[in-house]
Amino acid sequence: xxxxxxxxxxxxxxxxxxxxxxxxxxxxxxxxxxxxxxxxxxxxxxxxxxxxxxxxxxxxxxxxxxxxxxxxxxxxxxxxxxxxxxxxxxxxxxxxxxxxxxxxxxxxxxxxxxxxxxxxxxxxxxxxxxxxxxxxxxxxxxxxxxxxxxxxxxxxxxxxxxxxxxxxxxxxxxxxxxxxxxxxx
Amino acid sequence: xxxxxxxxxxxxxxxxxxxxxxxxxxxxxxxxxxxxxxxxxxxxxxxxxxxxxxxxxxxxxxxxxxxxxxxxxxxxxxxxxxxxxxxxxxxxxxxxxxxxxxxxxxxxxxxxxxxxxxxxxxxxxxxxxxxxxxxxxxxxxxxxxxxxxxxxxxxxxxxxxxxxxxxxxxxxxxxxxxxxxxxxx
DNA sequence: GCAAATTAATGATTTATTCAAG
DNA sequence: CTTGAATAAATCATTAATTTGC
Numbered sequence: 001x002x003x004x005x006x007x008x009x010x011x012x013x014x015x016x017x018x019x020x021x022x023x024x025x026x027x028x029x030x031x032x033x034x035x036x037x038x039x040x041x042x043x044x045x046x047x048x049x050x051x052x053x054x055x056x057x058x059x060x061x062x063x064x065x066x067x068x069x070x071x072x073x074x075x076x077x078x079x080x081x082x083x084x085x086x087x088x089x090x091x092x093x094x095x096x097x098x099x100x101x102x103x104x105x106x107x108x109x110x111x112x113x114x115x116x117x118x119x120x121x122x123x124x125x126x127x128x129x130x131x132x133x134x135x136x137x138x139x140x141x142x143x144x145x146x147x148x149x150x151x152x153x154x155x156x157x158x159x160x161x162x163x164x165x166x167x168x169x170x171x172x173x174x175x176x177x178x179x180x181x182x183x184x185x
Numbered sequence: 186x187x188x189x190x191x192x193x194x195x196x197x198x199x200x201x202x203x204x205x206x207x208x209x210x211x212x213x214x215x216x217x218x219x220x221x222x223x224x225x226x227x228x229x230x231x232x233x234x235x236x237x238x239x240x241x242x243x244x245x246x247x248x249x250x251x252x253x254x255x256x257x258x259x260x261x262x263x264x265x266x267x268x269x270x271x272x273x274x275x276x277x278x279x280x281x282x283x284x285x286x287x288x289x290x291x292x293x294x295x296x297x298x299x300x301x302x303x304x305x306x307x308x309x310x311x312x313x314x315x316x317x318x319x320x321x322x323x324x325x326x327x328x329x330x331x332x333x334x335x336x337x338x339x340x341x342x343x344x345x346x347x348x349x350x351x352x353x354x355x356x357x358x359x360x361x362x363x364x365x366x367x368x369x370x
Numbered sequence: 371g372c373a374a375a376t377t378a379a380t381g382a383t384t385t386a387t388t389c390a391a392g
Numbered sequence: 393c394t395t396g397a398a399t400a401a402a403t404c405a406t407t408a409a410t411t412t413g414c
Contacts, residue, residue: 078400
């Protein structure tokens with residue numbers, strides 16, 4: 001898809017050129033593409049091993065650290081939730097319905113105003129209960145990268161230490177993850 | 186203070202005995218004592234180097250990982266905040282005052298009920314503005330442990346790589362941190 | 371066209387909340 | 393019930409888009 005030597009060289013050069021001192025990570029198109037592909041595939045909270053793996057692969061297209069990958073997934077996930085929430089709010093307000101949030105003392109809630117654009121925060125709290133989350137990946141054991149992954153050895157022992165091609169990383173990682181974390185929590 | 190060889194041996198044994206499979210970290214008294222000392226000294230969000238340092242020192246008193254130290258500070262901080270909040274709420278409700286939160290449409294807020302025990306969350310939002318935080322350590326550059334601390338080399342170059350005694354760790358680390366992060370943010 | 375000024379995106383951190391072991 | 397562990401939400405801060413006045 002996006003993997004010829006030319007782009008690789010150019011990107012490395014661009015990276016080195018535009019990030020001399022070392023500010024924040026500026027992902028290349030290839031990196032973003034792959035991350036989004038993984039995300040679309042269902043990856044949400046990669047564990048340390050997976051992050052290392054992905055990082056080493058994305059590293060071919062520019063400077064990158066493990067934490068960049070971790071943060072990318074966190075932010076991407078959060079901001080999609082955010083967007084979803086906003087959309088839900090809009091569709092709700094388009095129905096122009098009165099939202100009467102049931103408070104502990106219901107006698108005091110007298111026909112509260114239609115949800116204005118301002119107080120998204122409170123609304124989010126309400127939504128959390130009435131919105132069916134599509135998030136099928138509940139909490140996964142993230143585990144830190146500080147120490148070697150001793151604890152994680154309890155689960156998936158079989159993880160290719162370091163694949164070489166993109167197809168490999170994508171297929172491997174997604175296949176590793178897609179079983180939907182069989183041992184729940 | 187708490188540092189004779191006997192205890193050390195016993196604790197190592199206890200650690201190994203009570204955590205065969207590898208459940209969650211169970212801090213020893215010495216470890217907690219030191220952590221609390223550091224906390225009292227003002228440490229709140231140690232960075233990767235400091236965490237590594239502390240971990241290696243606490244490791245003398247039992248099995249421990251960097252993430253344990255990290256989480257300990259996070260939880261300790263958060264739970265002190267929590268306690269503070271609860272206390273503030275209590276003292277407020279003891280005055281039995283009416284809290285009228287100014288909403289975008291003030292005409293609708295008619296003498297809202299006194300703060301009941303349930304909605305701590307909203308109260309916390311209010312407090313955040315009217316409570317002078319004693320937290321003089323704003324945001325410090327935590328940085329991950331995944332990669333080597335390349336970026337951090339911009340600041341404090343002088344950090345003893347690995348001290349040996351407890352007094353050393355305490356004095357060193359606190360002295361490293363106490364300058365109140367001269368370059369603000 | 372083209373910099374300076376604003377605004378929107380998004381990388382990075384911290385804080386709040388929740389889960390669950392003991 | 394306490395607290396270690398983990399995730400979600402909120403926040404900060406920097407870079408890219410975009411606009412604006414010239």
